[in-house]
Amino acid sequence: MSKVKVSIVKTNRNPQYLQILKYVREALDLIDGIEDLIKPGDLVLINPSWVAPPVEREAGCITIPEIPRAIADIIKEMDARPVIAESSAVGVDSEKVIQESGYRELREMGYEVIDLKKDKKAHVKLPTLSGKVFDKVDCWELAKQADLIISVPKLKTHDQTEMTCAIKKLKGLLTDKGKKAMHQEGLFEGVVDLLSAVKPRLAVVDAIICQEGIGPVFGKPVEMNLIVAGKDLVAVDATCARLIGYDPAETLLTVNAAARGLGVMDAGQIEVVGVPVAEVRRRFLRSVEDDPVEVEGFNLIQGEATCTGCRNTVISALVDMRNADQTMYLPGVTVVTGDASLPEGIAQENIVTVGLCMQENRTERHVKGCPPNNALVVKAIIGDRAEVKRMYADESLDKTDA
Numbered sequence: 551m552s553k554v555k556v557s558i559v560k561t562n563r564n565p566q567y568l569q570i571l572k573y574v575r576e577a578l579d580l581i582d583g584i585e586d587l588i589k590p591g592d593l594v595l596i597n598p599s600w601v602a603p604p605v606e607r608e609a610g611c612i613t614i615p616e617i618p619r620a621i622a623d624i625i626k627e628m629d630a631r632p633v634i635a636e637s638s639a640v641g642v643d644s645e646k647v648i649q650e651s652g653y654r655e656l657r658e659m660g661y662e663v664i665d666l667k668k669d670k671k672a673h674v675k676l677p678t679l680s681g682k683v684f685d686k687v688d689c690w691e692l693a694k695q696a697d698l699i700i701s702v703p704k705l706k707t708h709d710q711t712e713m714t715c716a717i718k719k720l721k722g723l724l725t726d727k728g729k730k731a732m733h734q735e736g737l738f739e740g741v742v743d744l745l746s747a748v749k750p751r752l753a754v755v756d757a758i759i760c761q762e763g764i765g766p767v768f769g770k771p772v773e774m775n776l777i778v779a780g781k782d783l784v785a786v787d788a789t790c791a792r793l794i795g796y797d798p799a800e801t802l803l804t805v806n807a808a809a810r811g812l813g814v815m816d817a818g819q820i821e822v823v824g825v826p827v828a829e830v831r832r833r834f835l836r837s838v839e840d841d842p843v844e845v846e847g848f849n850l851i852q853g854e855a856t857c858t859g860c861r862n863t864v865i866s867a868l869v870d871m872r873n874a875d876q877t878m879y880l881p882g883v884t885v886v887t888g889d890a891s892l893p894e895g896i897a898q899e900n901i902v903t904v905g906l907c908m909q910e911n912r913t914e915r916h917v918k919g920c921p922p923n924n925a926l927v928v929k930a931i932i933g934d935r936a937e938v939k940r941m942y943a944d945e946s947l948d949k950t951d952a
């Protein structure tokens with residue numbers, strides 16, 4: 551059986567546009583080009599990551615504009631119509647990301663750069679393929695209109711899913727309502743449902759400056775100077791996982807997508823072309839290893855069955871509180887996750903239970919979700935004592951996460 555190709559191309563440091571165009575062409579040539587995917591007249595949705603500010607290239611948070619621009623230029627040569635479109639995280643103004651990053655300049659040069667949130671009515675329900683959480687997902691209309699969707703993620707560690715790359719990035723094609731539902735109903739199968747619904751057939755990964763630690767927004771930048779490409783998103787993510795020091799079996803989205811036949815993750819089924827993984831691999835600091843928050847009088851009880859989803863969610867909620875100067879609300883609170891029993895000798899009103907797995911033991915201060923939204927964990931800890939300071943969203947918590 552022929553193997554699935556994934557290309558890895560090494561770039562120079564701080565590459566400029568024409569250099570990036572050359573590297574992207576090389577990455578696509580190594581996977582036998584994209585003529586099989588695009589015909590003249592096609593509408594091609596190029597979907598970069600605009601999750602949230604910081605937008606500066608050195609922060610490693612959003613996809614740098616030169617990569618979607620290079621893909622757009624290559625698509626134009628094929629007489630097709632490229633559209634660069636995305637919606638940022640819930641509560642984040644995508645237009646602000648466009649204006650403050652180099653995407654505004656792309657618009658001024660004549661590229662179609664679209665804030666999907668701009669037309670709130672332009673959404674559709676797309677059917678999933680044997681969906682495990684959703685029969686249909688709530689997407690922006692352009693995802694249905696496009697003849698081809700290209701995922702153009704930034705490679706980062708993630709505070710809930712270990713890693714974010716070609717598959718997880720697709721959440722930007724969901725409406726904010728769809729994003730919230732995914733966190734409430736089950737992220738790890740929900741995102742795979744989304745993958746089955748939008749069927750992207752190409753990924754080009756911005757792994758030039760990445761993020762490690764508590765990504766996907768507040769992680770530490772890491773210079774990798776790589777571009778990764780492939781037509782099987784599961785294989786691309788599995789290869790990127792290996793690049794940053796994971797066994798793909800540790801990244802549940804990849805595992806679930808492979809298990810549902812949406813691509814391959816085994817090294818034996820993937821042919822890495824270009825630079826070998828071993829030559830450029832670097833172990834990234836994982837979210838749970840990144841500078842833990844320790845406050846006297848605060849207890850965290852993680853049951854044995856607590857998966858990385860809730861582990862990372864709670865850690866990132868604590869980091870959000872530290873960044874917002876709100877750790878004074880932690881003493882006296884106990885947070886319990888997974889399959890842990892409620893601790894004896896502690897009044898229930900002082901216990902915050904987190905996640906679907908705590909369903910049976912939940913207290914009045916329970917936080918729903920699988921994994922839940924970080925901001926809701928902060929809200930449950932703080933209660934009415936103060937407003938939750940959202941770290942990158944402008945909208946109030948009630949409006950965005952109800």
Ligand code: SF4
Pocket residue numbers: 855856857858859860861887888904905906907908919920921922
């Ligand atoms: S609710 Fe359970 S399965 Fe879901 S993220 Fe939390 S620990 Fe994992």
